Amino acid sequence: MKKNLHKRQLQIALLYFCIAAVLGLLLRSFSMLSFDFNYRYVVHAHSHIALLGWVYVALTTLLHYCFAKDTSKNTYNWIFWCTQITLVGMLLTFPFQGYALFSIIFSTLFLIVSYIFTYHFWKNIAPTHKKSNALKCVKASLIYMVVSSLGPWALGAIMSTLGPQSIWYRLSIYFYLHFQYNGWMLLALLGLFLFVLEQRGHIIPQKSFVLFFKSIHIGIILTFFLSTLWTEPSTWLYVLGGVGAMVQIGAFLFFWKLTKNGIGVLFLSNLQNRLLRTVVVLISIKIVLQFLTAMPYFAQMVARYLDFTIGYLHLTFLGVISIGLFLIMDYCNLLRISKSSIAFYMVGFLLTETLIFFKGVSAWLQWKVFSGYALALNLCSLFIFLGLMLILFYNRTKS
Template sequence: MTYFLAAAMLGVLLRFFSLASFEFDYRYVVHAHSHIALLGWVYIALTTIIYKLFLEKGQITKKYRRLFGFTQVTIMGMLLTFPFQGYALFSILFSTLFLFASYRFLFLFEKYAKIDNEHGLSFKCLRWALWYMALSSLGPWALGGIMTNLGVQSIWYRLAIYFYLHFQYNGWMVLSLIGLFVYVLEQNKLIIPKRKIGFFFRGLNAGIVLTYFLSVLWIMPPTFFYILGGLGALLQIGGILVLVDINMSHFIQKFLSPFQWLLLRIVLLLFSIKMLLQLVTAFPYFANLAATYLDFTIGYLHWTFLGVITVAIFFLLDYFRLLKIDKSTFIAFFTGFFTMEVLIFYKGISGWLGLPGFDLHILFLAVASLVIALSIMIMLGNLEAQRSIRIHNVNY
């Protein structure tokens, strides 16, 4: 949660960049913001939950603690270098060391995670999610050679970055969240037919691979690429629909608190919109639109990371009692997030349709970012208070 706050504060700094006379390199802070959000907040949250559910009871406590400490050093290194130098010697060094740390976590999961009959599908999802995480790292590894031989203006530079981002959020992050949700279902004795599992798993994974072609449509490739990307989007939607049916909601409500049920419904709504946006970009007109007006891409990425993934993590943290999410604080967070999304997408729509902008757009964006940061700060304070209470109860 501390890294989430750091990423949010960097976001606030970026939003206030044009409103105040700050002296910093905007691009460097963008790099720091994205790295800490993805690798500090999301990665640490997901691997912590996976460790608690699948690894903690094994014989790897010391190994995991050493790895956890090493990972913190790499993330702190990125936080202290990216804002001041961008992609340079030390920031690249810490980023590279982080990749090795993530490979080590994959190795520990492969070697020590225990599978049983009750948690077969969730284990399978998480295993593939971690391998997608490793696959995504081919993007960063390729950047060095691309920058040296082709330069940052090469299309291969952006393609490598999009490869990394796609398999990070569509592969590693979203699939791991689905796996953890399936774990919740398995924990509550929901029996999923084997035939349904097969359709779900094959469709979802084929969709994850094929939707990468949606990330290359900005280069206006042959029509076949659009077909593959659209097919991938349909397969992902089909895989999810096979797993989640209408009758499941009655089952789920029985073991969730009203607030957890609210969080889950919000995640499903945000995720449905994300999938719809993904499918729409398979059509050439909308693919070109997203490439022309970058606010659509920025809005989509924030919708995915700050909306779908973060709210899903809030649900899991609350459900597994790792952090009790206060409802009023979450409402403040979601209000800031939704306001920011409306403003970002409106800017893209106004450019597309020639609608008028408004003078306070940047200010409202900055205030929305500040609301998000303040709500995270309150959550972090609540976490420390809950930790103190647990320590007090153990001592007494």
């Protein structure tokens, strides 16, 4: 019963991902469409449904499935459906009014419900997991999720006093995104990966885990300063950001050393093994790119050419986080991933990333972008949507 409940909820999360993909297609078709819409409003809807509809719902569902007591499901269900009300509210308001009264009400209610989920989860952890390393990562990820919400709370005050042109406006957004991506989402995924290893009997020695745990926290906190370098701050912030990036590289290398010998006990399928290797490669690219931005030249280049930032965010979201979620869901037999669906998704992901970074490089080197760029980007994005729809259709027919 519990498994069927979470399967249905993950299908709802995937549906949000499909909607976010449609909104992404709409945005990338903006220059080619004859009808008018507010581009910025749709961007807000796209980002909120992607981060909160797909990733948040998927992660919280997986966390509840793996760590919570069976007796907690009634309250959890209530929290889940309250979350859906706030998400549908955002979906119906952001595209038409951007940040305005009703969209702010729904996004504020979402934050409140996320706090309630965190409290509920914390109070309903199954006793068998309370001393596990996996749970330590998950608890820390939830703390980072709550901390990240300080960014949205600050936006209202900043907009009413300093205005959206203030550097503090952008810094609040970057604060939120950094601790969402690098704190909440990435650490929750690591916790879920440790969970499946621990279920198979692979336990990381406590001293080694503590070293990794401290290192990853130092890396997460200090790399936030990389998000401030576009303001051309004091040299010390470059140093702190660079130290954080190096510590994070070391933490992930150490984590891989601690876990790679345990991968054999998971008995991964060929597809799952390829997904895992893909995530490892993409995390490696992510942390190297992050390290490069600690250097003033690259920091200013990224700040000047927005496509580099968009490419990096999509690399993290569509690559590391989403493919990581697909792996965990498929391994736990909660959402089945077929070879054809992931093939469509990966083709779309790799081609769109190539095109986005190509545009950034072209702007940097003052090259001309080929005339069919917008159409090519849109067609490549269509592969992502088709891959997601195939996953959704496959799971609906199997349920």
